[in-house]
Amino acid sequence: DAGITQSPRHKVTETGTPVTLRCHQTENHRYMYWYRQDPGHGLRLIHYSYGVKDTDKGEVSDGYSVSRSKTEDFLLTLESATSSQTSVYFCAISDGRGDYQPQHFGDGTRLSIL
Amino acid sequence: SQQGEEDPQALSIQEGENATMNCSYKTSINNLQWYRQNSGRGLVHLILIRSNEREKHSGRLRVTLDTSKKSSSLLITASRAADTASYFCATEGNGNKLVFGAGTILRVKS
Structure with a gap:
């Protein structure tokens, strides 16, 4: 498995609070991506x-x-x-x-916003 | 916007049978990739087919690509219970970005 660690793995927080998710890789790969996965939508690219210091927007x-x-680190x-997040x-x-390089994924962070 | 659309949304078969999943997309692509996702895990890359290729094999996987119809299919032969997962197609245009479809949920019954 590619060396990708996401933290935290689970988080519950309240509407209006700031949240930071971390992705850490040990592969020295140039490209890093953040997606969100929702039922019926597959994965959608966020950023x-x-x-280093070069980022761009995705679909959502x-x-x-x-x-x-x-x-x-990303x-x-x-x-x-x-709540929509x-x-x-x-x-x-x-x-x-x-x-044509494939992408390698972490195991995800489940985020619930109440 | 979603590029790839998988069909069917869900598929249930017996162990040993073949499973076929289809993907349609809307715009021109450089390549099309298939990924598998086991419950609670991240996606795992299965196979990539370039826009100038028509068919590709990897073990029990066979992928076809028809750029004139903007469609691809993934065939898993002699399925096993361990193949139970969600399968996603993803298209790559320019810029090292993928656009994923909504996926097909495959259940292989033993």
Whole structure:
């Protein structure tokens, strides 16, 4: 398994509170991604990073921000959590070298916002 | 917006039977990938087919791609109980980003 650790694995919090999820990799991969998974939607891209301090928005970026100060860490922040952000969040990494690199996923963070 | 649409949404078969899942997409792609997700786990990459390929095999997996119809199929032969999982297709256009479909839930009964 690719060395990807997501923390926390589970979190319950209240509407309006800030939340930060962490993704840590030991593979020295260039690309890192944050997805959310909801029933009936598959995975939807929130933000991604193509290098240290290089990030871009995905399909569902509203209400989320990210930071990548080191190659190995990619943080996802919900500045003021809402109930619609209750979801399972997955981090993924990709080497990005050569053509057609697959993505490798962490085991997810289950976030409940009450 | 969702790029890939899987069909069927759910599939239940007996061990030893073949399982076929289909994926349709909307825009041009560089490649199409299939992933498996076991309950409570992250996605695992199964196979990738490039836009200039029509068929690819990996063990018990066979993937086809028809770019004229914007569709792909995943065939799992001689299924096992351990194949029980959700299966997702994902398309890659430009920029190292994937767009996933909603997935097919496969149940293999022993």
